[in-house]
Amino acid sequence: MGTEGTEGAEGTREFALPRSRAANERLHALVPGGAHTYAKGDDQYPEHLAPVISHGRGAHVWDVDGNRYIEYGSGLRSVSLGHAHPRVTEAVRRELDRGSNFVRPSVVEVEAAERFLTTVPTAEMVKFAKNGSDATSAAVRLARAATGRPRVAVCADHPFFSTDDWFIGTTPLSAGIPAATTDLTVGFPYGDLAATEELLTRYRDEVACLILEPATHTEPPPGYLAGLRELADRHGCVLVFDEMITGLRWSEAGAQGLYGVVPDLSTFGKALGNGFAVSALAGRRELMERGGLRHSGDRVFLLSTTHGAETHSLAAAMAVQTTYAEEGVTARLHALGERLAAGVRDAAAAMGVGDHVVVRGRASNLVFATLDGSGRPSQEYRTLFLRRLLVGGVLAPSFVVSSALDDTDIDRTVDVVAQACAVYRKALDAGDATPWLGGRPVKPVFRRRA
Template sequence: MADEEFSLPRSRAANERLHAMIPGGAHTYAKGDDQYPERLAPVISHGRGAHVWDVDGNRYIEYGSGLRSVSLGHAHPRVTEAVRREIDRGSNFVRPSIVEADAAERFLATVPTAEMVKFAKNGSDATTAAVRLARAVTGRQRVAICGDHPFFSVDDWFIGTTPMSAGIPESTNALTVSFPYGDLAATDDLLTRYRDEVACLILEPASHTEPPPGYLAGLRELADRHGCVLVFDEMITGFRWSEAGAQGLYDVTPDLSTFGKALGNGFAVSALAGRRALMERGGLRHSAERVFLLSTTHGAETHSLAAAMAVQTVYVEEGVTARLHALGERLAAGVRDAAASMGVGDHVVVRGRASNLVFGTLDVDGQPSQRYRTLFLRRLLAGGVLAPSFVVSSALDDADIDRTVDVVAQACAVYRKALDAGDPTPWLAGRPVKPVFRRLV
């Protein structure tokens, strides 16, 4: 369908309903309609495998499913069957379920660098618990975050560092400092400047770039030397880099680590894991001051833990991590070839590990451009590709990848026209898409 003919009247009406009742029209800012071209933000009806359907009846090949959480594809049969079995047995009780022990044993076998684990429902619960625990065991207040990584938590200790800091006391913001990824000397300087004040270093162990040789081991040494806790945020790297996360792939053991997203294939489950000496401070079998670590009414719902166990089984038995990398490599190569063939190889760029690809849209000067991103997204949507990123799920097949590359090639042809014109405005049909983190609406 040509872009000029493509419209989503039912999705537009549904978006109005959402905004009337839900601040932002979505429960995650990254899913907001401001992230999509104007009047072209599809509202989803259902999904299966690597495809989703909107309320207008359009089918899309989907990437970045569930903000990277649905890595096996929607309604994966082994996961949904495990969930159904537990739902029929009850989901939440006044005492722990035996499923909690089963799930903990399975997780610790999958991530052998950890000695204890506590489950929750979302990533922010886990990262904030890690920060609180680090502060408790060190007696220090400052938190050092990697400033090159986009998101750690909805809680004050992190959000206060972003442009969306309204409502957060400056006294809280002052306790969070940042260090650059890959620069051990700068991190050492930071820890020296705030000697005996930093409770923890928290970072994604890998992101759009591989860690420099020796970097993670160097951070481990710095944390030990300065007496702070090393926390790996493995929300994205967990399972996509290896079943045991980046720590398993790069053979560096953090004190604490947090997992989520792919752990439940869309079901709500996250995990805080780490060394027993630290984790037990949130328990009952120690003599030190107690730490209110994690205490969530729904944190151990049986069906979500069953989903997590099923996900781990599928990953191991079906070699999912390797499949994600193979699919990503095929997609990255196809997109790069398509962009180059249309003369925009320096403007539509693919970055990141094959299992976690993102794309950049650059203007005539080679600078990141939200306006060119808008043009690109419009053409992808019109071609039946829903892709805020190029993060793959294992449910994709070669035909999906080939179709995506064809649609990218068509989008790149229009991109070339806009570059030649020096202005993408005629192809936008509305306001540009916007960054999530901005001070004003």
């Protein structure tokens, strides 16, 4: 699948992407960071091997150099049905000729709200937006208004909640954010109810909300989410579940539907639109109505976006939810993920790197860790691994599956992983991955310096 290039260190033809490299240069000249999402930046890939995508269909994408890849983590986990899914694209096409945005609400807005609240019956009202950051920030604003408290408690073990100052100020990318804003955000550890209670006691009557992903690459400890629910109630703060990732992938109703713990507010996105821009803030009527017109209290500027209710994106969301319900998509994601995880673990073990290439997470949301000879996370070994996957035609910043994959795709991926693990073993034996990197290592997204 690769483009032929110059001789590599091992005597094989070196994989090269000249057109992608040129396109990346054009991007950097015009777009800060060379991408509109930092996680898609070329610094996340081996040097000069960041494909620029031409098009995609199903579980495959093609780059501008003509290479085809089996793709994982599509659209940062948003394209869970596969690219250009026929039910979604047909729903979108039906709306395009009817107009996309009006001076008053479209009937599609009420239909989409009804569809969403049927899918997530633990919520009583919903408001749509275009991205997850706006939804989570609206939840924080609503919690502060409802409680009259200034502080936000975020799960410190979870990587991302919003591009807005209340969260980004707590990361290494805090340039431009006043300390006074950042000081109002405090962190609590995932899975530790005692530490969370200590935090709420230390900042008694100051914490407006607890916000967290209900589950990530680890399952919540028994009783943990219910314990958080009890703590929030006892300390008078709002419990917010960020279901951007868990929504639909854990169950159609998200993690709250799977684990049976109801938050006060929750936010959805990513899989909701299968790549189309739509997110949602949902929750209890008593709270949500504070952003409405049918109450006598102070108004909350909740969510008010020009493009928040574009008809084609809402049609996409309805089609996605219907497809999940009618075709058992969540169960398929888990089955595909289980097959992939088992294959990768077997391949890694067979090549003697089972303790170094480690698959983690729920089957519908798999990630992998690349560890060095001492068992520490390594950007160098991640670079080696990503490079070998790309050469084999697998584009995999994670192993997050889409339902468009089939067994042939999974088996091919496992074969490529086995080849990558063979090189990984050579690097471990040499005690140095550098000869196999082809350039600088990949870099973490959250770092202070470019």
